[in-house]
Amino acid sequence: MKVLVIGDIVARPGRTAVLERIEDLRERYKADLIIANVENLAGGYSITPPLVEELLAVGVDVMTSGNHIFDKREAIAYINQQPKLLRPANYPPGTPGNGMWVGQVNGVGVAVINLIGRVFMGPADDPFRAADALLRELDPSVRVRLVDFHAEATSEKCALGWYLDGRVSAIFGTHTHVQTADERILPQGTAYITDIGMTGSHAGVIGMDRDDVIARFLTVTHRRLESAKGDVRICGIALDIDEQTGRARGISRFAIKHES
Amino acid sequence: MKVLVIGDIVARPGRTAVLERIEDLRERYKADLIIANVENLAGGYSITPPLVEELLAVGVDVMTSGNHIFDKREAIAYINQQPKLLRPANYPPGTPGNGMWVGQVNGVGVAVINLIGRVFMGPADDPFRAADALLRELDPSVRVRLVDFHAEATSEKCALGWYLDGRVSAIFGTHTHVQTADERILPQGTAYITDIGMTGSHAGVIGMDRDDVIARFLTVTHRRLESAKGDVRICGIALDIDEQTGRARGISRFAIKHES
Amino acid sequence: MKVLVIGDIVARPGRTAVLERIEDLRERYKADLIIANVENLAGGYSITPPLVEELLAVGVDVMTSGNHIFDKREAIAYINQQPKLLRPANYPPGTPGNGMWVGQVNGVGVAVINLIGRVFMGPADDPFRAADALLRELDPSVRVRLVDFHAEATSEKCALGWYLDGRVSAIFGTHTHVQTADERILPQGTAYITDIGMTGSHAGVIGMDRDDVIARFLTVTHRRLESAKGDVRICGIALDIDEQTGRARGISRFAIKHES
Amino acid sequence: MKVLVIGDIVARPGRTAVLERIEDLRERYKADLIIANVENLAGGYSITPPLVEELLAVGVDVMTSGNHIFDKREAIAYINQQPKLLRPANYPPGTPGNGMWVGQVNGVGVAVINLIGRVFMGPADDPFRAADALLRELDPSVRVRLVDFHAEATSEKCALGWYLDGRVSAIFGTHTHVQTADERILPQGTAYITDIGMTGSHAGVIGMDRDDVIARFLTVTHRRLESAKGDVRICGIALDIDEQTGRARGISRFAIKHES
Numbered sequence A, B, C, D: 001m002k003v004l005v006i007g008d009i010v011a012r013p014g015r016t017a018v019l020e021r022i023e024d025l026r027e028r029y030k031a032d033l034i035i036a037n038v039e040n041l042a043g044g045y046s047i048t049p050p051l052v053e054e055l056l057a058v059g060v061d062v063m064t065s066g067n068h069i070f071d072k073r074e075a076i077a078y079i080n081q082q083p084k085l086l087r088p089a090n091y092p093p094g095t096p097g098n099g100m101w102v103g104q105v106n107g108v109g110v111a112v113i114n115l116i117g118r119v120f121m122g123p124a125d126d127p128f129r130a131a132d133a134l135l136r137e138l139d140p141s142v143r144v145r146l147v148d149f150h151a152e153a154t155s156e157k158c159a160l161g162w163y164l165d166g167r168v169s170a171i172f173g174t175h176t177h178v179q180t181a182d183e184r185i186l187p188q189g190t191a192y193i194t195d196i197g198m199t200g201s202h203a204g205v206i207g208m209d210r211d212d213v214i215a216r217f218l219t220v221t222h223r224r225l226e227s228a229k230g231d232v233r234i235c236g237i238a239l240d241i242d243e244q245t246g247r248a249r250g251i252s253r254f255a256i257k258h259e260s
């Protein structure tokens, strides 16, 4: 199974690029399944239902998210009625929405899991134990298992990678918005990358206007933080998974420049 | 001028690889200048004078560091007598050692600057203003200017990159130990990459034994943290700098597998 | 000289209490000078000019602040024209407003200094060195010197207390909104207390509605944070300073219940 | 039931004071039960078995702890055989030792619970849900319930206080080493105080040598951190609990100067 994973889509530049290029990408990678992280979809913060539905309409199959997913109130109500939109599974019990999606792709069972880290981030339940619990509850026949670990610290991401090696098909990081160059297949067959990067304008700082971000580092009075424009790139990974064993056969990064 | 920059050398595996491969690397990249980050040189923490001198002996020209540089007491005394070993320039006044090295390479003035970030790290002086001050005090005839920004957060690293665009030849990140895939030359001629990665064993978690690191995430009782062994890689970048203008002509990443 | 210092005034309950009781307090403590921390004056966040002027009108002499002072845009413009409203002195150069007020009280020179901590808080310049610099620039004839150290960690607050012992008349902490019971006069004559507490409703959590705060600890979806109502108390300290030497003769805490 | 709670005992000065004064204290407060926080018992870090047994021998009934409890290896083995020594209950499953002690005091069922906070501290399980779970599993006939919440942030401590109001007899904070002046009985009968303070030398900074602590704030090279000496005080609270209802009748602070 070929899986395409698109990194944090930030604001209009990211959305437009995905909408305009998704067909190209699907063909280029012969994707059977397309996953996208959407925590920054709406102006950089959270989602709106129409923006999620626009992505579903063009063929994004499952959406993952992270710390910004509930920044907009409308996301809270909507997520309960949209099983294809995940939030971190290790948020506290009672959090709206789900942290795992299980479905069929061309007749093959697939699970997509979303977890969030705790180092340099807000409190959450232990992602290691949360992963254990999700994998325990998962029907063993579901061999293709894909994990978006939304986290800051390289140590936590890499440690969870090793911890899940041989138990999932792939674990890929999101949240830092900068793609890392460490993609590989771990010894027990799990594809791993610390961060798949960000989809949006790379003319700024992690998707936001660079003058705004610089001003926030230089002063204590600057508040505005607009999304950046220009130099739009779609970042992500393409995975090739053995459907029988669930082991990864390949992982490759992409950072495709998009000119509209 | 061709510059080779080697990312955080971690413990014996990293050191051995550098010692055994530095001649290859110098030739492959026709390096006029070799810089290495050594904050993790001695067992993962700080340096010892003999280990630094071993690197100098094989041709490392300037060494940068970061938050671990003073973990060993002997580093504190030694750094004052070794101008080729830097510590972050934005550490408080009175900190032993220097944060900038200025010298001649093939008759061309070169400055190497070491800065440390503040987001998700211990307190330090403002790296943006520290950079301004260092560049102000620098003789304008020194056009080749190379900055190691030892920092955690992608936003802080990327923001300082833009802030220094056109004022330095290159700014490269260290500290996360994971190489990023975002190397580029910014519009005003500054080469930039968020992190150049780690030199040492990639069989662990950021250079340390993976079972130890996992145990530290799973428990509150695990203390031991040995360096990892196996799958040794030398990570870094090769820069090509126009000596007249100080602008970067090229930046390329490497992650060279080393088998001894 | 008798000095009254009123801890972080939070929202309407805090303001109303101060307005209604300031005359009582002034008489009770024979106050020659009244200082109040106003970082939470307007709904819990920052100030508005009319609210500051209301306090000036009833006799608050100098106002200090902290991390919330610039939460409202109007504070940024206003602070430059209101020398009696301070912001942390160790904010970066160029920050609007001042971190020290120097004036005469009954013919005696007085300095009020505002500093902010760095442990568990946003980046700022070193408060220890900032204090050194301010004291160096201060006319030595100004013997009465009062420092509001707005900080989170007890270690940082207590350390600055010892660091300034004998150099200022008093250093008192703000920011945690909980009054500490450790007021004392240090050996060299400096009055010290880790936190003077909060002025506002004590029916909540640090001045905010308790159900809102609890919901923010239990969930990741709760956003609203209203100020609390009921059980209003005015917290602060009364200082007695020897005007000749600048040494403290006395420090006493108060937490006065206010029923309107 | 009269309960005496002694705040974080730090190093030899704190231990000596407790050993020499415990009889006085027991009599003064007619204590039926004595609890002490011992996370800093041995040189400021963790415990040793003989030091714990020394406290048991003089009549400390139950010991709570916090983030430093496992700093010494010997604590890890010992805690499993010493049910009177608690560690935070919301440490991960599998952590040695227990987070709750249940026993009889003069024929009355008593529970002592130890929890740790998450704000500005290392990751842990949610203390709010952990408290819920412990109280659910507790025999309802155990009415006297005492909670040591070892936490940094006033907001988290105060929020858990309100959350448990009416469900426990008392919740008292530890960890900041500075006693707060906000002791009170909440409306549903739970005694509350944000921090009961530290037992040891108050001539330093939170029990450690003040020159060492100041040096660590001023420099990046200072490592040594000895415990302080002199101005020894025993800090804590005395509780009066109605044994029938489990409601608190009284809470009073003490900070007793000890001269040996």
Ligand SMILES: [Fe+2]
Pocket: A008, A039, A040, A066, A175, A176, A177
């Ligand atoms: Fe994101």
Ligand SMILES: [Fe+2]
Pocket: A039, A066, A067, A068, A150, A174, A175, A176
């Ligand atoms: Fe994120």
Ligand SMILES: [Fe+2]
Pocket: B008, B039, B040, B066, B175, B176, B177
């Ligand atoms: Fe490093």
Ligand SMILES: [Fe+2]
Pocket: B039, B066, B067, B068, B150, B174, B175, B176
């Ligand atoms: Fe580092």
Ligand SMILES: [Fe+2]
Pocket: C008, C039, C040, C066, C175, C176, C177
């Ligand atoms: Fe405040």
Ligand SMILES: [Fe+2]
Pocket: C039, C066, C067, C068, C150, C174, C175, C176
């Ligand atoms: Fe504050």
Ligand SMILES: [Fe+2]
Pocket: D008, D039, D040, D066, D175, D176, D177
């Ligand atoms: Fe403690």
Ligand SMILES: [Fe+2]
Pocket: D039, D066, D067, D068, D150, D174, D175, D176
């Ligand atoms: Fe503690």
